[in-house]
Each structure stands twice: as structure tokens, then as C-alpha cells.
Amino acid sequence: MKEVNIAIAGLGVVGGEVARILCNDADRLKRQAGAKLNLVAVSARQVRDRGFSMDGISFAEDAASLANRDDIDIVVELIGRSEGVALDLCRNALKSGKHVVTANKALVAHHGHELAICAEENDTQLCFEAAVAGGIPAIKLLREGLSANDIELVTGILNGTCNYILTEMTQTGRSFDDVLAEAQAKGYAEAEPSFDVDGIDAAHKLAILAAIAYGQKIRFESVQMAGIRNISDTDIGFAADLGYVIKLLGTAARYALPTVQPCLIAQDTQLAKIDGALNAVAYKGSPVQSILCTGPGAGDGPTASAVLADIIDIARGHRAFPFGKPAASLLDADIQKPVDAGRYYLRMMVKDEIGVLNTVTAILRDHDISVESMLQKGRSDNAPVHLVFTTHSTEHAYVRAACNSLSGEKFVAGDILALPIMENV
Amino acid sequence: MKEVNIAIAGLGVVGGEVARILCNDADRLKRQAGAKLNLVAVSARQVRDRGFSMDGISFAEDAASLANRDDIDIVVELIGRSEGVALDLCRNALKSGKHVVTANKALVAHHGHELAICAEENDTQLCFEAAVAGGIPAIKLLREGLSANDIELVTGILNGTCNYILTEMTQTGRSFDDVLAEAQAKGYAEAEPSFDVDGIDAAHKLAILAAIAYGQKIRFESVQMAGIRNISDTDIGFAADLGYVIKLLGTAARYALPTVQPCLIAQDTQLAKIDGALNAVAYKGSPVQSILCTGPGAGDGPTASAVLADIIDIARGHRAFPFGKPAASLLDADIQKPVDAGRYYLRMMVKDEIGVLNTVTAILRDHDISVESMLQKGRSDNAPVHLVFTTHSTEHAYVRAACNSLSGEKFVAGDILALPIMENV
Numbered sequence: 001m002k003e004v005n006i007a008i009a010g011l012g013v014v015g016g017e018v019a020r021i022l023c024n025d026a027d028r029l030k031r032q033a034g035a036k037l038n039l040v041a042v043s044a045r046q047v048r049d050r051g052f053s054m055d056g057i058s059f060a061e062d063a064a065s066l067a068n069r070d071d072i073d074i075v076v077e078l079i080g081r082s083e084g085v086a087l088d089l090c091r092n093a094l095k096s097g098k099h100v101v102t103a104n105k106a107l108v109a110h111h112g113h114e115l116a117i118c119a120e121e122n123d124t125q126l127c128f129e130a131a132v133a134g135g136i137p138a139i140k141l142l143r144e145g146l147s148a149n150d151i152e153l154v155t156g157i158l159n160g161t162c163n164y165i166l167t168e169m170t171q172t173g174r175s176f177d178d179v180l181a182e183a184q185a186k187g188y189a190e191a192e193p194s195f196d197v198d199g200i201d202a203a204h205k206l207a208i209l210a211a212i213a214y215g216q217k218i219r220f221e222s223v224q225m226a227g228i229r230n231i232s233d234t235d236i237g238f239a240a241d242l243g244y245v246i247k248l249l250g251t252a253a254r255y256a257l258p259t260v261q262p263c264l265i266a267q268d269t270q271l272a273k274i275d276g277a278l279n280a281v282a283y284k285g286s287p288v289q290s291i292l293c294t295g296p297g298a299g300d301g302p303t304a305s306a307v308l309a310d311i312i313d314i315a316r317g318h319r320a321f322p323f324g325k326p327a328a329s330l331l332d333a334d335i336q337k338p339v340d341a342g343r344y345y346l347r348m349m350v351k352d353e354i355g356v357l358n359t360v361t362a363i364l365r366d367h368d369i370s371v372e373s374m375l376q377k378g379r380s381d382n383a384p385v386h387l388v389f390t391t392h393s394t395e396h397a398y399v400r401a402a403c404n405s406l407s408g409e410k411f412v413a414g415d416i417l418a419l420p421i422m423e424n425v
Numbered sequence: 426m427k428e429v430n431i432a433i434a435g436l437g438v439v440g441g442e443v444a445r446i447l448c449n450d451a452d453r454l455k456r457q458a459g460a461k462l463n464l465v466a467v468s469a470r471q472v473r474d475r476g477f478s479m480d481g482i483s484f485a486e487d488a489a490s491l492a493n494r495d496d497i498d499i500v501v502e503l504i505g506r507s508e509g510v511a512l513d514l515c516r517n518a519l520k521s522g523k524h525v526v527t528a529n530k531a532l533v534a535h536h537g538h539e540l541a542i543c544a545e546e547n548d549t550q551l552c553f554e555a556a557v558a559g560g561i562p563a564i565k566l567l568r569e570g571l572s573a574n575d576i577e578l579v580t581g582i583l584n585g586t587c588n589y590i591l592t593e594m595t596q597t598g599r600s601f602d603d604v605l606a607e608a609q610a611k612g613y614a615e616a617e618p619s620f621d622v623d624g625i626d627a628a629h630k631l632a633i634l635a636a637i638a639y640g641q642k643i644r645f646e647s648v649q650m651a652g653i654r655n656i657s658d659t660d661i662g663f664a665a666d667l668g669y670v671i672k673l674l675g676t677a678a679r680y681a682l683p684t685v686q687p688c689l690i691a692q693d694t695q696l697a698k699i700d701g702a703l704n705a706v707a708y709k710g711s712p713v714q715s716i717l718c719t720g721p722g723a724g725d726g727p728t729a730s731a732v733l734a735d736i737i738d739i740a741r742g743h744r745a746f747p748f749g750k751p752a753a754s755l756l757d758a759d760i761q762k763p764v765d766a767g768r769y770y771l772r773m774m775v776k777d778e779i780g781v782l783n784t785v786t787a788i789l790r791d792h793d794i795s796v797e798s799m800l801q802k803g804r805s806d807n808a809p810v811h812l813v814f815t816t817h818s819t820e821h822a823y824v825r826a827a828c829n830s831l832s833g834e835k836f837v838a839g840d841i842l843a844l845p846i847m848e849n850v
Contacts, residue, residue, distance in 0.1 A: 021573070021712060031640065031750065032572050129570075135713040137570025144569065144743070145554075145562025147457050148446070148733030215456065270719065273698055287446060287726030287733075288560040293718040294695065301712030308573030318569070318743055325456065 002035040004315045005071055009063040009089055010078035011044035014103055014130070016051065017300035018076060018307050023052035029308070033315035040071055067092035074099045074314055076307060082106035094118040094126060101310040103130035103303055105204035109220040112208065113330070116322040126322040127310035132205045133158060133279040135302025136295045137309065142212050142283060143324040149285030151213040155251040155425050158205045158260075160277035160297040161189045161196035162228050162248040166236070166262075167275045170245055175233045188277065198227035199248065199260040206250035209281070210258040212324050216333040226261040230417055235347055238375060238388045239264050242345075245272045249422065256337050264345050264421040271425050282425055342393035343372065343421040346403070349384045351411040359409065360387065367402035369394050384413045390421065427460040429740045430496055434488040434514055435503035436469035439528055439555070441476065442725035443501060443732050448477035454733070458740035465496055492517035499524045499739055501732060507531035519543040519551060526735040528555035528728055530629035534645040537633065538755070541747040551747040552735035557630045558583060558704040560727025561720045562734065567637050567708060568749040574710030576638040580676040580850050583630040583685075585702035585722040586614045586621040587653050587673040591661070591687075592700045595670055600658045613702065623652035624673065624685040631675035634706070635683040637749050641758040649684040655842055656687050660772055663800060663813045664689050667770075670697045674847065681762050689770050689846040696850050707850055767818035768797065768846040771828070774809045776836040784834065785812065792827035794819050809838045815846065 006022065008015050022029065022039040029037050040056075043063040060066055063085050066075055075093040077100060079086040086107050090100050095118060102108065108115070108128045119126035132138045133156065142154070157163050161183065168179040180197070183189035195201050203223040211218035228248050239246050244264035249271070252258040265272045270292050274280040279297025284290045296302040313320075323330060350356050357376075364371060370392040377386045391399070403416045431447065433440050447454065447464040454462050465481075468488040485491055488510050491500055500518040502525060504511040511532050515525050520543060527533065533540070533553045544551035557563045558581065567579070582588050586608065593604040605622065608614035620626050628648040636643035653673050664671050669689035674696070677683040690697045695717050699705040704722025709715045721727040738745075748755060775781050782801075789796060795817040802811045816824070828841045 017712060025575070028575060029573065031754070034746075034750070135716060137566055137716075140570045141562055141566065141718075144738060145565045145734060146730065147737045148454065148730050150450070150453060270698070273695070285730075287442060288730035289721050289724075289727055291561060291718065291720035293566075293716065295716035296714050299714075302714055305571065305573050305710075305713035309570060312572045313569060316745070318745070320741070320743070321459075325459070329456070 001030070002315070003038055004033070004035050004073050005038050005040045006074045006076060006311065007041040007043070007066045007069070007072045008039065008076045008078060009043045009066055010080065011042055011050055012078060013300040014303045014307065015044070015076070015078040017304040018078070019050065020052045021304060021308060029312070033312040035315040037311060037315060041066060041069065063089055064092065067096055067098065072098055074101060074311060076311070077102040077104060080104055080106070082110040087111055090115055091118060094122050094124050097122050097124055099125040099127070099314050101127045101307055101314070103128070103307055105131040105201070105208065109204040109207040109218060112211065112218040112322065113327060116327040119322060120327055125314050125319060127313065128208070128322070129310050130303045130306035132208050133281055134295070134297040134299060135305050136279055136281060136293050136297065137306065138209065138281045138293065139212060140309070141291070141293055142209065143320065146283055146285060146288055146291065147324070149288050151254070151283060151285040153251065153253045153284040153424065154209050154213045154281065155249050155422070156209070156281035157247055157271065157274050157279050158202040158250045158297065159196055159199070159248060160279055161193070162202070163274065163279070164188055164277045165197070166228060166231070166246055166248065169231070169233055169236050170240070173233055173237070176229065176231060197229055199225040202248060202250045202260045206252060206258045206260055210252035211330070213252055214254060214333070215325050215329070215331055217330045218323065219333050222257055222333055224257050224259040224261070228262050230415060231262050234386055235417060238347065238386070239345065241375065242373070242390060243267055244421065246419065247271060249425070262419055264419055265425055269425055284424070342423060344391045344394060344399050345419045345421055346389040346391065346399070346416065348387050348406060348416040349413045350387050351413065352382060352385045353411055356411045359411070360406065363405050364389070364402055367398045367405070369398055369402055426455070427740070428463055429458070429460050429498050430463050430465045431499045431501060431736065432466040432468070432491045432494070432497045433464065433501045433503060434468045434491055435505065436467055436475055437503060438725040439728045439732065440469070440501070440503040442729040443503070444475065445477045446729055446733060454737070458737045460740040462736060462740060466491060466494065489514055489517065492521055492523065497523055499526060499736060501736070502527040502529060505529055505531070507535040512536055515540055516543060519547050519549050522547050522549055524550040524552070524739050526552045526732055526739070528553070528732055530556035530626070530633065534629040534632040534643060537636065537643040537747065538752060541752040544747060545752055550739050550744060552738065553633070553747070554735050555728045555731035557633050558706055559720070559722040559724060560730050561704055561706060561718050561722065562731065563634065563706045563718065564637060565734070566706070566716070566718055567634065568745065571708055571710060571713055571716065572749070574713050576679070576708060576710040578676065578678045578709040578849065579634050579638045579706065580674050580847070581634070581706035582672055582696065582699050582704050583627040583675045583722065584621055584624070584673060585704055586618070587627070588699065588704070589613055589702045590622070591653060591656070591671055591673065594658055594661050595665070598658055598662070601654065601656060622654055624650040627673060627675045627685045631677055631683045631685055635677035636755070638677055639679060639758070640750050640754070640756055642755045643748065644758050647682055647758055649682050649686070651686040653687050655840060659811055660842060663772060663811070664770065666800065667798070667815060668692055669846065671844065672696060674850070687844055689844055690850055694850055709849070767848060769816045769819060769824050770844045770846055771814040771816065771824070771841065773812050773831060773841040774838045775812050776838065777807060777810045778836055781836045782812070784836070785831065788830050789814070789827055792823045792830065794823055794827055
């Protein structure tokens with residue numbers, strides 16, 4: 001029987017789980033892969049018991065050295081970060097004819113194109129299923145399962161931390177800061193939460209999905225990003241009154257810049273019902289119409305499932321271009337237009353004075369924005385009031401210009417929030 | 426550039442759509458597949474315009490002749506039925522070294538093992554993604570996407586007609602007969618609805634999923650089947666009162682017979698929210714935890730998406746065992762135990778007489794069945810009343826025996842309905 005020798009660089013929660021399954025479920029995996037999967041080397045910052053026997057497994061002090069060993073077929077990179085050791089290891093492993101499996105979304109988002117070229121030149125596989133949406137086979141679903149489709153839209157809940165926070169805010173009425181602090185205490189969110197709550201993590205994943213969906217060179221810089229820090233419990237409440245929930249969605253559409261931003265979606269849609277730390281990816285295309293897949297977007301088990309599926313693919317002899325097509329045929333993503341959702345939710349805080357409403361509506365009219373509905377909620381006498389509009393279908397640029405104009409008015413207190421209302425998810 | 430020659434046998438709604446896309450979207454598919462996909466021959470009962478040009482495409486009077494032509498690489502079988510022309514064509518095409526793509530679930534459920542052996546012996550591909558859940562890549566998701574998992578459970582809404590009927594009954598309170606008649610009038614259900622409403626179609630699909638999930642030889646006969654004819658609007662109402670919806674679920678679990686049956690599932694679960702003609706497949710396993718995929722389970726576009734994905738797989742050089750593993754390594758499914766859901770819903774109609782309730786509860790007690798809750802609803806004075814129980818966790822065999830015993834009582838009018846309450850979906 002064929003044997004495949006594997007090295008794992010990085011034994012954190014995911015690396016440890018991948019190693020444990022390779023060692024402890026070897027017979028089951030052998031039957032699945034049609035090949036014996038041997039864990040021959042690992043590299044980690046420290047040696048300690050991680051629930052598998054190190055017998056016959058060599059420990060490399062220097063992860064980079066794994067790229068040069070003759071007895072390794074697949075290097076599994078689980079070190080993290082887009083630069084440094086991870087990048088060097090992947091690049092050198094591919095150059096020396098090894099397959100690379102990685103869960104490193106930052107690395108792929110920033111260097112995926114270069115690495116894909118490197119893989120093709122050396123006739124090796126570069127696989128990163130685990131980089132997008134954890135246990136959901138989001139890449140294989142798109143690249144193989146929906147390969148015949150003209151993809152109109154890929155949109156998803158790609159960050160479990162943000163979805164957990166927004167779900168908690170929706171279900172309990174608590175504030176962003178309050179829920180974030182609790183999530184940090186429970187270990188659901190990092191002490192430095194920027195990567196999650198500012199949309200960077202979701203943007204890495206979206207860049208990968210967009211490149212595959214549209215046959216484009218991956219370009220992280222093209223992703224438009226907004227996080228959830230400025231979503232208040234008031235917004236969640238207004239959205240609910242209007243029949244919507246607020247979700248952080250990553251959306252890639254043909255002829256538009258991929259965009260990560262909080263959006264309003266109708267309460268009765270499938271995506272609106274994806275709660276807590278779950279991820280979900282929805283694909284719209286022709287001829288398939290619409291497919292939605294949901295599951296755990298992070299965690300040791302789900303991520304290990306994706307890493308191991310890539311290993312099994314390679315062992316089975318499955319060969320695929322990392323982004324679905326030869327790197328040389330991938331197009332430059334030179335589109336500058338942001339995703340245009342059509343309708344918008346606008347929320348501002350204004351002084352409760354005579355004539356304010358008239359001025360606001362005049363500014364909206366002057367920017368060709370037609371109001372669909374309006375809500376006003378006061379906190380107390382003479383205090384500023386929340387003013388919320390939903391608009392009829394309009395252009396992103398008009399909304400931005402109107403917000404800029406409104407921000408210049410003295411009666412406006414604080415930032416103006418403009419969120420798209422996604423109709424077609 | 427590589428060229429792949431394709432013949433389509435059967436130009437119904439799906440075959441026509443596959444042909445149209447092959448002809449009209451040839452450039453897009455070429456880029457996706459990395460090969461030119463040429464439709465070179467078709468076979469159908471009659472020649473007529475189907476929205477694509479027949480220039481350069483030969484029309485075969487006899488579908489069977491497609492198996493023997495030297496200029497064909499892939500035969501797409503969309504004729505239907507498990508025996509006859511479809512079987513002969515697939516068998517002979519594989520024997521003559523051609524790849525076969527089919528959407529024919531009955532054929533695969535009954536002859537999948539023989540055909541898989543035939544494909545392997547002739548080093549050709551047998552692909553049937555379109556046979557399960559239409560546009561949802563349910564097979565690729567399981568076979569490739571979740572290949573590393575020890576699958577605990579695969580459960581799904583696999584028949585859109587049944588789900589449409591049950592959804593309508595739930596949302597409008599109408600009867601099965603009434604909704605079925607309307608569905609037939611609208612073309613959602615066949616004039617002869619048995620294939621759908623008696624669970625046969627779902628059982629075909631479940632047999633395929635079970636074989637792949639557990640590495641077993643496909644055996645349609647092992648699937649336990651119950652349809653939705655005996656689900657009354659009363660049951661739907663009782664279920665709602667108890668916090669459940671009724672769905673026809675196909676469930677394959679390790680160490681249990683695959684089973685298609687109406688089940689109660691909690692209203693707040695994801696599967697409970699899959700409404701109308703949608704299909705959904707949920708996979709539970711280790712280490713992935715739980716993945717759910719939903720989309721259109723039938724229709725020309727979604728089914729064509731799956732057929733074309735198989736064609737593209739073949740054109741890309743992707744080779745897979747039809748059931749995920751070599752046919753010779755597939756196990757005999759010799760398990761006899763039905764899926765045991767644990768708790769049950771029992772509904773009977775009884776005469777409204779003194780002592781009836783005491784006798785019923787005695788019979789349940791004598792079969793070791795512990796009652797969790799009871800509902801009684803009378804229609805009018807002296808008329809039989811509905812009696813509904815939910816039980817604590819029990820064995821399928823006990824429930825069956827209790828129902829048999831109850832059926833022998835003179836105060837019981839009509840059939841007794843016993844439905845499992847699925848907790849873990």
C-alpha cells in the first residue's frame with residue numbers, strides 16, 4: 001500500500017488535534033485515503049505531551065528545516081502569520097517538491113498567488129481548505145461541487161466571534177462592549193480583538209473565496225472592510241423593529257469589490273438564523289440557484305477535519321489548482337466598484353430641535369436618496385434622539401456623500417451609521 | 426487543449442438543460458474544466474428544438490448505441506428507471522471504457538455496486554452527484570469534504586415534494602389530501618405520487634449516502650421506509666403544540682439500518698426551518714462536529730449543476746472511487762437494528778369511555794414505555810378523541826409491540842401512529 005509521510009509545523013490546538021488523529025485513528029484514515037498516512041516529523045515551540053505517542057516521530061527544533069528533508073511528502077503548516085517562518089516554510093517546501101497543506105488564511109490572502117505559481121511550477125499541491133470557515137468544506141464546495149456555475153454571489157458569516165457577539169447582543173439587548181468583555185473572559189474572543197471585530201479575519205477568508213469564485217488573482221488589498229465596533233444595541237433594536245437582524249457578512253459579487261461589513265438581513269432568511277459562533281457560506285449562481293452550508297467555523301476538531309481532508313485528497317491522488325484554475329489564467333481583479341446592496345439603513349443621533357428633520361430629509365433628497373421608512377426614538381427630554389431611515393434602492397456613493405454632508409451639520413451628534421440591507425441572501 | 430467528447434442519453438428537463446449549458450456556455454465551462462467539453466451526440470424519444478443548436482451533434486435513435494461509439498469519452502445517462510435501457514447503457518459504456526455520469530438514483534440504489542466494480546475494472550469513472558439532493562453537492566461534501574471524519578449520522582430532507590406538502594400542512598393547517606391535490610395541479614407532485622410520498626425516492630438517495638458514509642456495499646433493500654400519507658393535520662397540530670415540526674427525514678447512522686420516516690424535530694433546530702421544496706443534508710461526525718447544507722433538491726438547473734460538476738471533475742482528471750473506496754473493500758451492511766431515536770410520539774383515536782386511559786397507560790407500562798407527556802383533544806361529545814403521548818427514551822421494538830397490543834383493543838379506532846422524536850439533528 002502507498003505510504004504518505006507527513007510533517008506538521010505548529011502544534012497548537014489545531015496542529016495537536018491533526019497529529020492526534022493521524023496517530024490514533026491511523027487505520028480509519030488509511031481506509032479513507034487508500035494510503036498509509038505516516039506522521040514522521042513535528043515542529044513546535046516546546047516539547048510536551050499532546051495526547052499522541054512521539055515514537056518514530058522526529059522533533060524538529062527548526063520548522064524551516066522540514067522543507068528540506070527527503071523523507072517528507074506533505075508539510076502541514078499550522079504556525080500562523082502571513083510572513084516569517086510560515087511563509088518561508090511553505091515556499092521552500094513547495095520548491096523542494098513537497099505538497100503543502102495550511103490553515104493559514106492570512107498567508108494565503110497575502111501570498112496565495114505567489115505560492116500557487118510555486119506549487120504549479122514544482123508540480124505539487126497547495127491546499128488550504130481549513131483557511132476558510134473551519135469545518136465547512138467551503139472551498140471544495142465552490143471549486144468542485146459548484147464548478148459548473150456562473151457564480152453571481154458568495155456571501156457568508158465568516159467570523160464566529162463577531163457572529164457570537166452580534167447574536168448575544170440581539171438575544172439579550174446588551175451592548176457591544178459588555179458582550180465583548182464576556183466573550184474575552186470566556187476565551188471566545190482574543191484579548192486583542194481587532195483581528196476579529198474589525199473584519200480582518202473575515203476579509204482574509206473572503207479574499208480566498210472571491211479569487212476562486214471569479215477566477216481572479218487573490219488580492220487582499222482589494223477587500224473593503226468594516227467591523228462591528230460601531231454597531232450599538234440601539235441599532236440591533238431598530239433593526240429588529242424593522243424585521244431585520246444585523247450580521248457581519250463577507251460578500252463577493254461579480255463586478256464588485258469583495259466587501260466585509262455589517263448588514264441588515266431579513267429575519268426570516270436562512271442566514272439570519274445562523275446564530276452563535278457558527279459560520280455559514282451561501283453561494284448563488286446559475287444554474288444551481290442557491291446553496292447554503294453551515295457549521296463550526298473554528299475550533300480544533302472542525303479545522304482538523306478540513307486539514308485532514310486536504311491530506312486525504314493528496315494521498316488519493318486528487319490534483320487541483322489551488323484557486324481552481326491555472327495561476328497563469330487567473331485574472332487581475334481590477335474592479336473598483338463596491339458591492340451595492342441597493343437599500344440602506346441610516347442611523348444618526350440628532351439634537352431634538354425644530355427643523356432638524358426637514359434639513360436631514362433635504363440633504364437626503366439632494367443626494368437622490370429616497371426614504372422608505374423613518375423611526376425616531378427619544379431618550380429623554382431635550383437629549384439627542386436617534387433618527388433612523390431606511391432608503392429605497394440607491395448607490396453606495398450617494399449614501400457616502402449624504403453621510404459626509406450630514407456630518408457637517410451642527411445638530412448631528414456622533415457618527416452616522418450606514419448599513420446596507422441585503423435583499424438577495 | 427484537451428478535448429472531452431460527451432453524449433447525453435435522455436433530453437428531458439435535466440438533459441435539455443445540461444445540453445443547453447454545454448452548447449451555450451462552452452467558453453465558460455472550458456475555462457472551468459481546463460478542457461474543451463464537446464457535446465457530440467444526443468439521444469431522445471423525439472427530435473425537437475430544445476434551445477441549443479444541433480449543428481455537429483449527432484442524434485442517436487437508439488440510446489444503447491452510444492455505449493459503443495469510439496468518439497465518446499463520457500456518457501451522461503438521464504433516461505431514468507433502474508432497469509432497461511439506462512442500466513444496459515451504463516453497464517456497456519463502462520465496459521467499453523467510457524466514463525458514466527448519471528442522475529439516476531434508482532439505478533445507483535439498485536445496481537450501484539455492480540456498476541462501481543465495472544467502472545473500476547475498466548478504469549473509468551462512475552459519477553452520480555446529481556442522484557442525491559439535486560443541486561446540493563451532497564456526495565462530494567461527504568466523500569471529499571468530510572473524508573477525514575468518523576461519521577456518526579447523516580440525516581436529511583431528501584424529497585422536496587414531501588417537504589413541500591408537510592410545510593404547507595404546517596403553515597396552513599390543511600389536510601394531506603388537500604395539499605397533495607394542489608401540488609399535483611401545480612405540477613409539484615406526480616399524478617402517481619407514490620414514489621415521492623411513500624418515501625421511495627428519499628430511500629434511493631439515503632441508500633447512496635449511507636453506502637458512502639459507512640464504506641458499505643449499497644443495498645436498497647436494507648432501507649426502512651415509511652411515507653407521509655398517514656400524517657394528518659391533527660398530527661401536525663399536536664406536534665406544534667409540543668414544540669415540534671414533522672419532517673420526512675432519511676437517516677443513516679452507524680450500526681443501524683438506514684431509515685426514511687416522518688419524524689418530530691424541535692422547531693428551533695436548523696432542519697426544522699428548511700421549508701418548502703428545499704432539500705437539506707446534515708452530517709454529524711468526529712472531528713467536524715456538525716455540517717448542514719441546504720439548497721434546491723430538484724429541478725433542471727440545480728440537477729444540471731451537479732451533472733456538469735461531475736463532467737468537469739472527469740475533464741480535470743479527478744479520479745474517485747464511486748463510493749469513496751475500492752468496491753472490493755466495501756463492507757456488507759449486515760446490521761439489522763433500526764435507527765432508534767429514543768423518544769416517540771404516539772397518536773391514536775379512542776372512544777371517549779371510562780377506563781380507556783387507564784388501559785392505554787397500562788399497556789404502555791407493560792411494554793416498559795414511560796410516558797413523558799399526554800394530550801387529549803375531543804372533537805365533539807361522544808365522538809372518538811385523539812390521544813397523544815410523548816414517551817421517554819425507549820426501544821423501537823417496544824413501541825411496535827405496544828402499538829400492536831393497543832390495536833387489538835376495541836376502544837381504539839383507526840391506525841396508531843408512532844413517530845420518533847429526533848433529538849440530535
